[in-house]
Amino acid sequence: MNRTPPPRLLPSVTTPLLTLYSAALVLALAATAPWWLRELRPAGKYREGFAERLGRIPRRRLHAPAAGEVTLWIHAVSVGEVLAAVPLVAALRSALPHARCYVSTTTRTGQQIARARFGADSVFYYPADFAFAVRAWLRFLRPSLVVLVESEFWPRFLIEAARTGVPVAVINARISDRSWPRYQRLAALWRPLLGTLSLVLAQSDRDAQRLRALGAPAASAIGNLKYDLPPPLPTPLLDQLRQAIQAGAPVLVCGSTLAGEEALLLPLLPEHTVTLLAPRHPERFDEVAALLQASGRPWSPLSLWRRDPQPIAPGTLLLLDSVGELAPLYALAQVAIVGGGFLHAGGHNPLEPASLGKPVVIGTGYANFLEIVTTLRAADAIRIAGLPEIQQTIAHLLADPAQAAALGERARAVCAASSGATSRVLSALLPLLQPQPALGTGA
Structure with a gap:
């Protein structure tokens, strides 16, 4: 025909x-x-x-x-x-x-x-x-x-x-x-x-x-096709980091951050955590590296660390300065923070950490992912916080692992139910x- x-x-x-x-x-x-x-x-x-x-x-x-x-x-x-x-x-x-x-x-x-x-x-x-x-x-x-x-x-x-x-x-x-x-x-x-x-x-x-x-x-x-992407598989870098991060150290993964967000978020994140920052755009890697250098906290770009892996203590800042490696690293997180919404730039997709069963926190500017966020919110499977609330939101999730785990499991269930x-x-x-x-x- x-x-x-x-x-x-x-x-x-x-x-x-x-x-x-x-x-x-x-x-x-x-x-x-x-x-x-x-x-x-x-x-x-x-x-x-x-x-x-x-x-x-x-x-x-x-x-x-x-x-x-x-x-x-x-x-x-x-x-x-x-x-x-x-x-x-x-x-x-x-x-x-x-x-x-x-x-x-x-x-x-x-x-x-x-x-x-x-x-x-x-x-x-x-x-x-x-x-x-x-x-x-x-x-x-x-x-x-x-x-x-x-x-x-x-x-x-x-x-x-x-x-x-x-x-x-x-x-x-x-x-x-x-x-x-x-x-x-x-x-x-x-x-x-x-x-x-x-x-x-x-x-x-x-x-x-x-x-x-x-x-x-x-x-x-x-x-939405984005629900059908399978959870990311483990990678050698993920395994290396798991072995290097000090046992019991809480980990925050801040993914897909945009210009200006790192400077706003860093002072609000707990200093006793290992924090992995993954800027959205690779041309900003040097800019974010300079920001981490000025923070006074121990830090390392992962491109340098992976050549000579060393133990990673609480309080360390890590910069993911490569493309295409973020999704599996969400598996490290006690709390996953997805950028793009703290400066009302439309937000970024929270499904990568959600599909791994991780508790996800995003900013209030998520217009570009309204359908996904609305679906997660209806199941109480995501946390939305403006900058004034972000510190308290993260602290509550870190202080109550059972609550955080339940939040992540609800997110995983939403991903499974919405696929097809x-x-x-x-x-x-x-x-x-x-x-x-x-x-x-x-x-």
């Missing part, structure tokens, strides 16, 4: 609004040129993958699809989306053993995790939203299906995919309270663009309702995989 082609784009989008959007994008790049030049220096975080973002195919590294091969393009913006995609990619590879899955990311940390999980020959940087860059990747990959993880909508990309007849599915979709007013103001733009989508699977009923209001065809709630979205997404995606029509070049 042939797949029904996507709806035609309205002229109002393909002409004046699209022209205005493209012009605004060019002007924005011109206005920010000094910043981009700085970031493109050898040490700049955007230097890596810059050519790929502009449509250059790294053929010596990226495995080219064979003629007639079924190819799937899965776009996962950063670390959270990459991890959410891991069970789905495994399920797709199992269901379609002769197909090839390619994964794109936007951030450098996401790229590093994706290469480690999926292999460097199938991972690349997502193109900038210019026609020439998007078309170059569509021609190279010849995708049978594009899957966007969460609400990563770029107008030019959606238009070019529709023009070439490639079905685009959005999974794990969400629209946060913070983003919703902006989408509503541009509803005239989004309605025809989202109308080109072949499938929209949302995290919750509220997300589905918002997407339908914006023009997404029959958006439906199917659950991957199989539902897979069942919805497979019918879209029909023979790929010939690609056009567009106007």
Whole structure:
């Protein structure tokens, strides 16, 4: 059975609004040129993958699809989306053993995790939203299906995919309270663009309702893929730390902290604990190291410690200055603190420590993970604390191990009970995989 082609784009989008959007994008790049030049220096975080973002195919590294091969393009913006995609990619590879899955990311940390999980020959940087860059990747990959993880909508990309007849599915979709007013103001733009989508699977009923209001065809709630990521397995570093930390020393793991949070949290954390800090962004490792040096407490970067492991006494600060190693280290924690919400930056995913049965504390700014936090709160499986309460909240959990353990077990139970979205997404995606029509070049 042939797949029904996507709806035609309205002229109002393909002409004046699209022209205005493209012009605004060019002007924005011109206005920010000094910043981009700085970031493109050898040490700049955007230097890596810059050519790929502009449509250059790294053929010596990226495995080219064979003629007639079924190819799937899965776009996962950063670390959270990459991890959410891991069970789905495994399920797709199992269901379609002769197909090839390619994964794109936007951030450098996401790229590093994706290469480690999926292999460097199938991972690349997502193109900038210019026609020439998007078309170059569509021609190279010849995708049978594009899957966007969460609400990563770029107008030019959606238009070019529709023009070439490639079905685009959005999974794990969400629209946060913070983003919703902006989408509503541009509803005239989004309605025809989202109308080109072949499938929209949302995290919750509220997300589905918002997407339908914006023009997404029959958006439906199917659950959150992030519950399906299995608990992280032990690693050699975890085993080394377990052996080195003094018996009975309480351990705090502060993961995914953002700029400014470490300076606010450190004075509030008990000094008798071993505290492991894991900044969200690797370009901040030196900045956080300087902060720990100035704290007056004994400290060490783990990259240095692991070369010559020494006993770790209570009161020690440890800096996780590597990418992709945080999740298993939550197993050390008597209390896990997940950053991103103490300065109201939207928060980060608390499910990694929750899946390990750890008591989790987050800040009050968790808008980006509202569905997950609401589910955990309903089961009394998480603690939410502003900076004035964080000290007391941690002290109570450390002083009452039974209460902390019960909190962690409730969190683990929520993760288990909420799983299953991957199989539902897979069942919805497979019918879209029909023979790929010939690609056009567009106007």
